[in-house]
Amino acid sequence: MDLAVQRAETRKSPQERERIDDLFRLVPVGGGLALDAGAWDGHLARRLAERYERVVALDLTAPTIDHERVTCVQGDITALNYPDDSFDLVLCTEVLEHVPTERLATACAELARVTRRHLVIGVPFEQDLRLGQTTCRSCGRRNPPWGHVNSFTMDRLRGLFAGLRIEATSLVGQRTGTNALAAKVFDLAGNPWGTYGQEQGCVHCGAKLVAPERGLTTKALMALGSALYFPGVWLRGYQPGWVHLHLVKE
Numbered sequence: 001m002d003l004a005v006q007r008a009e010t011r012k013s014p015q016e017r018e019r020i021d022d023l024f025r026l027v028p029v030g031g032g033l034a035l036d037a038g039a040w041d042g043h044l045a046r047r048l049a050e051r052y053e054r055v056v057a058l059d060l061t062a063p064t065i066d067h068e069r070v071t072c073v074q075g076d077i078t079a080l081n082y083p084d085d086s087f088d089l090v091l092c093t094e095v096l097e098h099v100p101t102e103r104l105a106t107a108c109a110e111l112a113r114v115t116r117r118h119l120v121i122g123v124p125f126e127q128d129l130r131l132g133q134t135t136c137r138s139c140g141r142r143n144p145p146w147g148h149v150n151s152f153t154m155d156r157l158r159g160l161f162a163g164l165r166i167e168a169t170s171l172v173g174q175r176t177g178t179n180a181l182a183a184k185v186f187d188l189a190g191n192p193w194g195t196y197g198q199e200q201g202c203v204h205c206g207a208k209l210v211a212p213e214r215g216l217t218t219k220a221l222m223a224l225g226s227a228l229y230f231p232g233v234w235l236r237g238y239q240p241g242w243v244h245l246h247l248v249k250e
Contacts, residue, residue, distance in 0.1 A: 011043055015173055019122070019242055020044070022172040023093055026120050026246040027051065031088035037077050037111060038095030039063045045070050048091060056087070078107045085116040085249075093122030093244075097148040098200070104150055108160040117249055119164060123152045125243040128177030134194030135187070138207035142187065147200030157245060164247040173241030182229035189221035 011017075024047060031052045036045040039057035042065035048055045049069040057063045062074040075081060077095065090111050099107045111119055132145030158166070178186075186193065190212035201208050212218060 011041070015241075019172050020047075022170050022242075023120065023122050023244050026168050026170060026244055027091065028089060028118050028246075033087050034089040034091065035082075035087040035114065037080075037090055037092040039065070039072070040094065042067075042070070042072075044091060044093070048089075052089065077110055078103045080110045080114050082114045084113050086114045088116055089118040089120065090115040091120050093120075096121065096123050097127070097146075097150050097152070099150065101150055105160060112161060112164055112247075112249065115249055119161070119247040119249070120244065121157075121161075121247070122242055122244045123150075123157070124148060124175070125171060125240050126153055127151045127175065130183040131176070131178040132193070132195045133183075133186075133191050134196055134209045135191045135212065136202040136205060136207055137210050137212065139202060139205040141202070141204045142191065143194075143203050143209065145195040146198050147203055149203060152243065154243070157243070161245075161247055164249055166245060167248045168246040170244040171240035171242070172244065174238040175241040176233050176236060176238050178229055179232045182225050182232065185221055185225035185228060189218045189225060192218055192222060
């Protein structure tokens with residue numbers, strides 16, 4: 001499937017619409033200049049342009065967004081090329097979970113530095129990174145699902161944004177986790193149910209992730225892994241999938 005079509009289809013899902021609507025309930029209405037840090041397909045930048053006079057859409061590769069109030073730029077949130085207090089609002093969602101862990105604190109400090117007042121972030125909530133992981137057929141190493149190298153709790157988020165006040169918090173969606181035995185069995189099977197449809201390549205070698213072939217051994221291990229996994233889901237249940245925070249610089 002073409003990448004643009006795949007992204008558009010993702011945005012149409014009920015879960016994605018619920019998540020984005022929840023996120024924008026925290027975005028202050030009205031303002032001069034906003035930054036969409038990690039603009040991806042430009043969907044959120046366009047929505048911000050309904051509320052702000054000008055929007056800067058920033059990503060590692062400059063986005064292509066045809067909108068009179070949106071300026072597309074190339075940039076890295078770990079080293080933003082803007083003075084302190086440049087934006088009335090900074091929005092950052094679907095980004096921090098991808099930032100290399102050793103650079104995460106720097107990225108959060110940069111987001112806080114360039115906002116004048118409001119910062120709205122969205123990250124997966126307490127994600128179990130063993131569930132949905134993949135195995136790279138090029139280097140043989142395991143990858144977290146969707147290239148998510150960071151997992152977030154409320155305590156971790158408070159520490160990362162210690163200099164800002166939490167104005168509002170919202171939890172949305174649902175997800176579950178796995179257990180050590182099921183994860184080990186799926187590892188032995190080559191993680192055939194991993195997120196191989198993701199855009200991101202292997203976080204270790206950059207190669208495209210390709211699902212393993214499902215021979216008899218793989219199928220037997222999948223059956224065993226499922227037997228270990230599903231009772232745990234039934235006992236543990238589900239938890240919110242995403243946490244959204246509206247942070248304020250005093």
